[in-house]
Amino acid sequence: MSPGDERNDGLFGGSGETRTRLPEGEGGGDDVYGVPRRSTRSGRTSSRGLVTVVGVVVLLLAAIAFANRGDGEDDTASADPKKPTTTSTSPTGKKPVDGKTAGIPSGFPRDEQGAQSAASNYAVSLVSADILKPTRRVEIVRSLFIADKVSELESTFNKTYSKEFLGKIGLNEKGEPAPGQTYVSRTVPVGTKTTSYSKDAATVEVWCTGAFGTAGEDTTNPVSNDWFTLTLKLRWADDDWKVESFRSKDGPAPVNGDNKISTADEIAKAIHEYGGFTYAR
Template identity: 80%
Template sequence: MSLDDERNDGLFGGSGETRTRLPEGEGGGDDVYGARRSTRSGRTSPRSLVTVVGVVVLLIAAIAFANRGGDDAASTRADEKKPDAAATAPSGEKPVGGKNGGIPSGFAHDEQGAESAASNYAVSLVSADILKPDRRTEIVKQLFVADKVSELRGKFDKTYSKEFLSKIGLDDKGNAAPGQTYVSRTVPVGTKTTAYSDNAATVAVWCTGAFGTAGQDATNPVSNDWFTLTLKLRWADGDWKVESFQSKDGPAPVNGDNKVSTADEIAKAVQEYGGFTYAR
């Protein structure tokens, strides 16, 4: 099968991207979304180098200016009114009561709790674990409301068939070949509540992440992507649960002129650096 065939079979996206997709959580059909792969150039243009140098110079100057002055300057800053919390700053409230199977649970029954839940659920829904049949069953059961579990489990299993996993270099258990590491690490950048009531909430989670396979002879190298995952949540069984979800591309910034790491460096980073529990 050619790459064009793969892009057109409903499992892969076009526009030069290869995506490991998840089944949509609402509506008819088998539209799916998921972990993404984008290509980027490793070249660095002279204009980009000048821009980077200019930014570094400005940062150094700003740090030097901030460190000037003695006690009087510190007193003046202490008397100033503190700025309002930024859109993605933690609220200070305890975000979550504990973890169930490694996934945070026990979120507060308020808007901030809904945003914290949506952020952590986005990480699980677009993860390497979702490709593993045994782990996927646990994730779906924990994240979704009880009356959606059976339907969504069937969609996930259909999407992540043996044939699909083979296309992205994984066996039927969702494992990469010896010497390779499959990467699907999602990072929430911010959240926005678009609807809220005492028992329901709709939260959009702006995400980035690293997706692909690290290792020798990998045909799906690790790259980054930007997307927005919108989750409809329901308060059920003492916690926020997912009722449905959908995703769209972006917003995406211009790719930076970063030095591309080796496959071994990426695989080592994934193994050595753990994830976070996210809080609004």
């Protein structure tokens, strides 16, 4: 797929979608992205009645959980021995790292949980508004990727995020939106899974959601939600986990909720007022 094709070049999703994509982290491929697509709300199968029922169930579960908190004693012994007391998706409770490099969390432990934490934080940076800004992009690439990939990726990113490409999504050559508009690319990791691990290398899948688009008057790319999975191959280098390559796929995506859509001003205000997080497995 060629970078000049507006529909099928790996920079845009098909079927009228407006996803912009990162250049392939392995030097070629067909499903790696930067800013995910604008999802459509057509074909929704949910109903307000269903949402109401689900809301009631959630409240009931919350009430039951609160009532069962007890006095803090460990109730593991009284649990049904046939049922698991923990799952592979439970958070570990380990604290996030304290260090940062170029504003990105760094200094992750050399273990499987450290690799998952690193992948989560790296996904946030790779699918961010900053990746479209030339100066900031250099810092991100040099911070996240192993040294022997940096030069190649800097060139590929710069060609992909050209002045012409940025103009198509309403940004100038510095990756900035028009006055009065706010470009949004806020990624939130939902969960992680290690598919391979050794002391020197790991492959981690990061299931993500987020808000993507442009908030402001006369925008042709309104902010909407998306779900995707980013797979990162990591290598231990320079006393930290570094990205060797990456790829993506759509979903898993739940049924769209029956949420009241916020105004562009409300979205822009939230982006400026609510900060992000340092993620830990």
